[in-house]
Structures are given as structure tokens and as C-alpha cells.
Amino acid sequence: xxxxDRHRIEQHLDLGVAERWLEEGFIAYSxxxxxxxxxxxxxFAQSNGDCCIKSAYVEGSETFTVKxxxxxxxxxxxxxxxNDGLMLVLCARTGxxxxxxxxxxxxxxxxxxxxxxIVARRMAPAKVEAIGxxxxxxxxxxxxxxxxxxxxxxxxxxxxxxxxxxxxYRDYAQALGFDVxxxxxxxxxxxxxxxxxxxxxxxxxxxxxEWIRPGTxxxxxxxxxxxxxxxxxxxxxxxxxxxxxxxxQCSQYGEVSHALQAGLMSPARLVEIGTVLAGDAIAREDxxxxxxxxxxxxxxxxxxxxxCAFESLRG
Amino acid sequence: xxxxDRHRIEQHLDLGVAERWLEEGFIAYSxxxxxxxxxxxxxFAQSNGDCCIKSAYVEGSETFTVKxxxxxxxxxxxxxxxNDGLMLVLCARTGxxxxxxxxxxxxxxxxxxxxxxIVARRMAPAKVEAIGxxxxxxxxxxxxxxxxxxxxxxxxxxxxxxxxxxxxYRDYAQALGFDVxxxxxxxxxxxxxxxxxxxxxxxxxxxxxEWIRPGTxxxxxxxxxxxxxxxxxxxxxxxxxxxxxxxxQCSQYGEVSHALQAGLMSPARLVEIGTVLAGDAIAREDxxxxxxxxxxxxxxxxxxxxxCAFESLRG
Numbered sequence: 001x002x003x004x005d006r007h008r009i010e011q012h013l014d015l016g017v018a019e020r021w022l023e024e025g026f027i028a029y030s031x032x033x034x035x036x037x038x039x040x041x042x043x044f045a046q047s048n049g050d051c052c053i054k055s056a057y058v059e060g061s062e063t064f065t066v067k068x069x070x071x072x073x074x075x076x077x078x079x080x081x082x083n084d085g086l087m088l089v090l091c092a093r094t095g096x097x098x099x100x101x102x103x104x105x106x107x108x109x110x111x112x113x114x115x116x117x118i119v120a121r122r123m124a125p126a127k128v129e130a131i132g133x134x135x136x137x138x139x140x141x142x143x144x145x146x147x148x149x150x151x152x153x154x155x156x157x158x159x160x161x162x163x164x165x166x167x168x169y170r171d172y173a174q175a176l177g178f179d180v181x182x183x184x185x186x187x188x189x190x191x192x193x194x195x196x197x198x199x200x201x202x203x204x205x206x207x208x209x210e211w212i213r214p215g216t217x218x219x220x221x222x223x224x225x226x227x228x229x230x231x232x233x234x235x236x237x238x239x240x241x242x243x244x245x246x247x248x249q250c251s252q253y254g255e256v257s258h259a260l261q262a263g264l265m266s267p268a269r270l271v272e273i274g275t276v277l278a279g280d281a282i283a284r285e286d287x288x289x290x291x292x293x294x295x296x297x298x299x300x301x302x303x304x305x306x307x308c309a310f311e312s313l314r315g
Numbered sequence: 316x317x318x319x320d321r322h323r324i325e326q327h328l329d330l331g332v333a334e335r336w337l338e339e340g341f342i343a344y345s346x347x348x349x350x351x352x353x354x355x356x357x358x359f360a361q362s363n364g365d366c367c368i369k370s371a372y373v374e375g376s377e378t379f380t381v382k383x384x385x386x387x388x389x390x391x392x393x394x395x396x397x398n399d400g401l402m403l404v405l406c407a408r409t410g411x412x413x414x415x416x417x418x419x420x421x422x423x424x425x426x427x428x429x430x431x432x433i434v435a436r437r438m439a440p441a442k443v444e445a446i447g448x449x450x451x452x453x454x455x456x457x458x459x460x461x462x463x464x465x466x467x468x469x470x471x472x473x474x475x476x477x478x479x480x481x482x483x484y485r486d487y488a489q490a491l492g493f494d495v496x497x498x499x500x501x502x503x504x505x506x507x508x509x510x511x512x513x514x515x516x517x518x519x520x521x522x523x524x525e526w527i528r529p530g531t532x533x534x535x536x537x538x539x540x541x542x543x544x545x546x547x548x549x550x551x552x553x554x555x556x557x558x559x560x561x562x563x564q565c566s567q568y569g570e571v572s573h574a575l576q577a578g579l580m581s582p583a584r585l586v587e588i589g590t591v592l593a594g595d596a597i598a599r600e601d602x603x604x605x606x607x608x609x610x611x612x613x614x615x616x617x618x619x620x621x622x623c624a625f626e627s628l629r630g
Contacts, residue, residue: 001318001401001415001417003316003318003415035357035358037355037356037357037368038353038355040352040353040355040368040370040381041352042350042352042370042372042379043350044372044407044408044410046375047407047408047409049408049409049410051379051410053352053355053370055355055357055368057357057359060361064357064366066368066381066383068381068403068412070405070411071410072408072409072410075409075410078409080409080411083410084409084410084411084412086316086403086412088383088401090366090383090385092359092362092364093359093362093364093387094362094364094387094390094393094395094399095364095366095385095386095387095390095398095399096385096399097383097399097401097417100316100318100415102316102412
């Protein structure tokens with residue numbers, strides 16, 4: 001079995017090809033053609049860590065994938081990254097392990113960023129005034145970079161809790177060619193931007209309904225486990241279109257779950273991105289609409305980006 | 316991360332040490348000190364294969380383990396083994412991947428065989444007249460070899476469905492130093508042996524109550540998923556002592572499940588091997604008792620044998 005490290009994976013992954021594979025994965029998921037058993041989770045209370053194991057197989061594909069992701073939040077004090085991870089690619093015809101992608105979580109970050117790109121292609125307003133970013137971490141960076149092929153807008157308005165994080169983000173975004181506005185409040189981001197990406201681990205709403213400009217699109221990524229929340233449930237419920245990666249999962253713990261639990265909207269309003277990509281639903285009808293994408297992360301994304309990386313790495 | 320192949324793992328694993336680690340794992344499991352999320356499973360209908368992912372963490376230990384096992388039953392026609400597998404060992408303090416044990420399923424076979432040894436130490440009659448083995452596959456071989464430290468008996472009576480399998484098993488057991496009797500019926504095994512190990516994937520009872528000699532111990536390993544069965548439920552229910560690896564799991568699909576579903580016995584009669592090893596229950600009180608061990612396989616065994624292998628391999 002081949003072992004590939006993060007550097008080689010980054011060198012070989014073609015992001016345009018990966019985007020197409022991810023789209024195919026979302027479509028297969030929404031068509032019921034993906035086996036994805038329930039996620040396994042561990043909590044390591046003594047070391048302030050957790051681990052989840054996500055596995056998926058797209059019916060008919062040559063490989064399937066097992067992903068192990070860890071988050072150990074005292075790691076930075078030891079000089080280590082908080083997040084680590086790897087993906088195993090196995091042959092769906094013989095069961096043989098084919099490759100270990102020791103990507104340290106990079107592929108997970110990238111599949112999440114490319115999902116942001118995929119929804120923005122269908123949901124962003126035609127004229128993006130400014131991109132808004134909540135959060136200054138790895139995903140806040142990856143999202144901005146992966147939005148660049150979607151829009152010519154090079155204005156970004158960013159909010160985060162840490163001054164150091166904001167300063168570093170400013171440098172990062174400027175290096176990408178952006179004019180950067182650092183904001184003291186999420187409200188200022190909402191007032192400046194009409195394509196907003198929320199990337200924080202917040203447990204309370206950061207964006208309120210009344211702040212949002214007409215025609216804005218918001219992609220929310222942070223609510224990836226129970227208890228997390230970035231959007232006012234009234235904001236979610238009032239959107240003209242609500243696209244999710246997984247109706248089942250987002251109903252359990254995405255942004256959408258809060259609006260559903262509060263009785264503010266019907267689950268019948270939810271549309272999966274795979275259904276949009278298959279041409280069976282429309283994500284945005286006109287420039288005046290407020291649209292929301294709630295992305296909690298599904299294992300088929302891991303299977304697809306791992307397949308894509310493996311295909312390029314084996315040459 | 317280090318990758319170790321099967322050959323190196325076999326060379327380094329000390330079976331006596333592994334046996335003690337497995338005992339500690341069973342004890343921890345029965346004391347509720349093991350995190351083991353539900354098993355993930357895949358079915359690959361087109362290629363006649365399946366995969367399961369078992370993960371476990373023993374509270375307080377330095378590592379945790381994710382195991383991927385595959386069975387692809389058309390593989391022999393391609394010149395490949397049906398079963399393959401690997402174990403990932405990760406650090407429970409930082410989440411970092413420490414080792415990939417590319418054991419091709421050998422560690423799973425060995426932890427199962429050592430579990431057979433562990434129960435035989437507590438449950439086999441003092442005087443073993445003959446060892447009885449149902450099945451002629453890998454586990455049938457490993458069980459016999461791992462029973463050798465438990466008894467001085469070197470008589471084995473074996474039954475299997477395939478003449479070629481029986482002939483090969485005879486050669487294998489003779490090379491270990493056994494006198495081998497090849498039997499045409501399971502009944503003949505029951506009549507000859509008072510320490511019997513059942514290792515087949517049978518879906519119907521192979522051993523009937525009335526055939527069993529007084530004082531016999533039977534270890535049944537085959538019923539590792541729903542629908543499998545090797546023992547007459549009346550035989551299970553009439554045993555003087557019934558030891559299981561997991562009360563929860565064996566009640567779902569072990570030999571015990573059939574007797575419970577038929578209303579032949581109370582679940583209160585089940586005792587876990589971890590409880591016996593902790594000294595909180597007795598597995599055999601006298602030489603006249605009929606005892607049964609129902610081992611369905613629990614993920615803590617994987618975590619413990621992987622830890623043990625990793626400790627010796629890293630030197």
C-alpha cells in the first residue's frame with residue numbers, strides 16, 4: 001500500500017477536477033447511491049480531544065474511503081496542530097487497501113472549501129459587492145481562496161474574535177490580491193458584503209436577519225455538530241432558498257435544525273445541493289433573493305476527494 | 316507514521332504478552348471503561364464483498380485503534396485472499412496517527428484465537444480427552460495452536476465440509492504434534508472430544524445437546540453476525556455456565572441469541588469473560604459441568620492486540 005503525505009497530495013490534487021468529483025458525489029448522495037454508515041465518534045476528556053471516523057462508498061465506484069479526523073485542542077501548547085487526519089482508500093472490487101492519504105486534515109479542509117465554491121457558483125448574486133467572512137482560521141482562508149474562480153470581486157470584509165487572527169488574515173487575503181476590511185462586529189460584515197461565508201465554531205447566532213442586504217447569499221459551515229450555530233434561526237427561515245448538503249443531517253444539527261426546532265419553517269423547504277446540481281431544483285431565481293446554504297459535511301465528500309487525489313497520485 | 320507489514324508484526328508480537336493485554340481489555344470492557352462506537356459496515360453486492368470498521372479506546376490508555384476488515388469472497392479466483400484488513404493506531408493524547416499495522420487480518424485472527432485460549436484456561440475440563448474442532452479454515456488452525464499452552468492433550472478430532480480442507484488440516488495438526496482423527500459428522504467430534512471449538516460460518520446448528528459428553532467445554536466463534544449458528548439452542552440453554560464476550564452483542568447475534576429468542580433461557584444467566592477474569596464470577600465449578608463460551612468478537616480486542624503489537628514494534 002502506498003502512503004502519500006500532505007505535501008505530495010497538495011502538489012497532485014487538481015482542484016478543478018476535484019470540484020467536479022465533489023459535484024458528482026453530491027448528486028449520487030441525493031439520489032441514494034451512497035453507502036455512508038453512521039459516523040463513529042470518540043471523546044478523550046482527559047486530553048481535551050475528539051475523533052470521528054467517516055466512511056463512504058459511492059455505488060459503482062472503484063474505491064471506498066475511511067476517514068479518521070482528530071481534534072485535540074491542547075495540541076498548540078505542545079507545538080502541534082489541533083487537527084489531524086488521514087484517509088484510507090480501499091478497492092471496492094477486492095477489499096485491498098490501496099493508499100493511505102496522510103493529509104493531516106488538508107483534504108477535509110479542501111473538500112469543505114470546494115463545497116463552498118460549488119454552492120456559491122449556483123447561489124451567489126451576479127454582482128458580488130464584497131465577500132464577507134466570519135472567522136479567521138484555516139477554513140476562513142480556504143473558503144476565500146476557493147471563491148476566487150467564482151467571482152471577480154476582490155473586496156473582503158472579515159470578522160473574528162482575535163486581533164492577532166484578524167491581522168494574520170488581513171495579510172493572507174492581501175497576498176491573494178484582496179482589499180481587506182477588518183470589522184469589529186459581524187453586523188459590519190453583513191452591511192458590507194452580499195456573499196458571506198460563516199466558518200466559526202460559534203454556539204450562538206452571529207448574524208441577525210435585519211442586518212442582511214437584499215440579494216445576499218450566506219454559506220454557513222460551522223454547525224457541524226450538535227449545539228453549534230452561526231445564524232439567527234429567523235434569518236434561516238426567512239431565506240427565499242435554503243440549500244443543504246444533507247436534509248437528514250442538517251435537520252439534526254445544522255443551522256437549519258434550529259429553525260426547524262423553533263417551528264419557524266417546514267422541512268419541506270429544504271433542498272439538497274445534489275438535487276440542484278442534478279438540475280432538479282433551482283437554488284436562486286433572481287437577484288433580489290436571500291439564499292442560505294447550510295453545509296454540515298457529508299462522508300461522500302471525503303470519498304470523492306480521496307478518489308480524486310488517489311487517481312492523480314497513482315498517475 | 317510507521318507502516319508495518321504482516322511479516323514484521325508476526326515476528327514481533329509476543330503471544331503471552333498479548334494474552335495478558337487481551338485479558339485486561341475484556342476486564343475494562345465489562346467494567347464499562349471502553350469506548351467502542353457502533354460498527355460501520357458496507358456491502359458490495361456487485362463484487363460479493365463486505366467491509367466492517369471497528370474502533371475502540373480503553374479509557375486511560377495511550378492509544379486508540381481503528382480497524383478495517385474486508386471479506387471479498389470472489390478473491391480466490393483472482394489469486395487473492397478473501398480476507399484482508401489493517402489497523403490504525405492513534406495517540407489518545409494528541410490524536411496523531413502512530414502506526415499502520417498492515418496485518419492483512421492476521422491480528423484479528425490471533426486476537427480471536429487468544430480469546431479461545433483465555434476462555435479455555437478458565438473453562439476447559441482438567442483432563443482433556445481430545446480437542447474437537449469444527450471447521451478447517453484459518454481460525455480452526457489458529458485455535459488449535461493457541462490451545463497448546465492450555466492442555467497437554469495432543470489428540471484432535473476434526474470435522475469439516477471439504478475433504479481437501481480436512482486433508483490439509485490433518486497435515487497442519489500433525490505438524491504441530493497432534494494425533495488427528497478426521498470425522499465424517501460433527502456428532503463424532505462431540506463423542507470423542509471434551510474441549511470443542513466451533514469455527515465455522517454455519518447458519519444451522521451443528522452440535523446437538525444429546526451428543527455432548529459430561530464435563531465438556533465448548534467455545535463457539537462462528538456466530539459473528541446475524542443469522543449464523545453452530546450450536547443447538549437447547550445445548551446452549553442447558554449449559555451449567557455460559558460465558559460471553561459481550562452480553563449486549565451476544566444477545567443480538569451470538570449463539571446465545573437463538574436460545575434467548577426461543578425463550579429457553581434467561582439473559583440473567585449470561586456472564587461476561589471480563590467479569591470472570593476480574594474474579595467476580597466463576598466460569599466452571601466442577602468437572603461434571605457443561606460449559607459454553609460464546610465469542611462474537613469485540614472491538615476492544617482489536618485495540619488491545621494493536622497496542623501490544625505497536626509497543627513491541629516501536630521497540
